[in-house]
Amino acid sequence: MTDARPPILETRGLTMRFGGVVAVDNVDFSLAEGELRCLIGPNGAGKTTFFRCLTHQYKPTAGHVIYRGDDITGSHTHQIARRGIGIKTQVPSVFDGLNVHENIWLSARRHHKDRDADKAVDQILERLSLGHLAKKVVGQLAHGERQGVELGIVLTGDPELILLDEPTAGMTHEEVSRTTEMIREINRTASLIVVEHDMQFIKAIANKVTVFNQGTILVEDTMENVLKNQEVRDVYLGKREVA
């Protein structure tokens, strides 16, 4: 891979052990500025653990995470967030007891002064067509709507790198296609790492795909080539009726 631009995010020798289990084994990974990368792999391949090492939900056993040339391995989650990394988790991580407006405001207020924060909230609500839900308590919304709220929270921070863990989980077809559009649009201004299971969705958004297996990177290639790859089929695609 010859990319002239410096990577926005790198890992070097990243390893995560849980007791005797090596969930992520010495992974060297690199994401170019502006790139959209999908992480796939069978269950237990280590992609979610790898993802959580990036967000510092887990403290890696060994190795380094490097963001824009700085080692952020030892940073706290809130410090990583302040550097412009937005995180969306597998199960929507939102403020369930608060309404949609408040959820987004809490994100907006971190980056804007008081008055501007309200404006930023309105913009995001409009962009994600969540306006009609603004006064609704998030805990009472449908799963797909909560996913939308979480995306709104993440986007409000204008992140330069966004980490998405299964963004389409639990969404309807319509919501998936809207999210596809959304991710393409986001990718114009931000780099993305997406962990996903939905192959149709990956085919729709991905240029390059990283396949995890047993804690290591098995293949890194375009979606087209990955789908042709016999090794990948053996460990993963052979077990599922996709593509």
Place this chain on the structure above:
Amino acid sequence: MKISLDLKSWNTHGLIFVGVLMLALLLAGPEVFDLFVLLKVILFISTAMLALSMAFIWGFGGILCFGQSAFFGLGAYAYAIGVINIGESTVPILLSVLIPAGFAILLGYFMFYGRLSDIYLAVVTLAVTLIFYAFIRSTSGEEYVIGNARLMGFNGISSIPVFNWPGFPNSPLWPDDIFYVAMTLLILVYFSLRILLRSHFGRVIVAIRENETRAEYLGYDVRFYKMIAFSIGAGVAGLAGCLFVSFNNFINPDVFALGLAAQIIMWVLIGGVGTLVGPMLGSLALQMLYNWLGTQSFVSFLNTYLVFGAIIIFFVLAVPQGLQPTARLLALRFLPFTRSPEEAEEAARARQGSGDD
């Protein structure tokens, strides 16, 4: 301008209602109560303030501190030792807030930056108050002196000077005046906490209660916010302790004991976790019940704590939300004028919707 803007999103009816009620009590107090009752009311104000501190950190900060009594006791002792040494009450009143708040910063630093889980936090704070209890009880010896103040161990410190007019140590306040001071402080603290909860800081505190991880993903340093909230709660509890001393001129280590520590939790639980007024009423109700049980002969075979235990079980099972939220729900249901415009809209929609379902 800004305040009035924010007011829209407050439960304005509720705030006005509480404000009017408190002001009425403030103005009418010494007129309607005789001296004996007035002194009791000052005690109730002190416990209401303590309930308020717990309501804030638990109901809004999500910090279940099982040793809030430690800060109450610290505030009380800080005032007592301060006023005995200084001979004037203004600085000791400040000390009764600052010392517990400062101690809470220290304790909070270790607990929150050490990432103690909720259950360990409850245990540690309980241990802290019991350590104070054991320590102060063991200070009867003459060697335990701070300046002019002997700690007196389990006997407690008596003849503690009451509040005086600021700068005039020889003009002590009469019970009427102490009532005015206590009630004014309660009103100020209540509305300050309400304003705080509408500020950026307050909204983040509530967000952390809702979802700590998401607050971190947004870039908020959760440890710092919790430490500060914990410290504010400790300062309010300390002020309550100071009022407690001013009411009976006496303090002993029982304020650190398990009994009070557990009662504070009960006040909030019964009044309603996540509200401010509820726990104040909860403390009032339980205190009055406690006094009433003490005057009844039939309870000679019934331990007061047994009755309290039964009440807490009843509340957890039958009124899990607590008094205030339940009363509010009933009011919204049966008294339409208590609804805010949004709630009225919601109710109207619900009525329409129920036809379709």
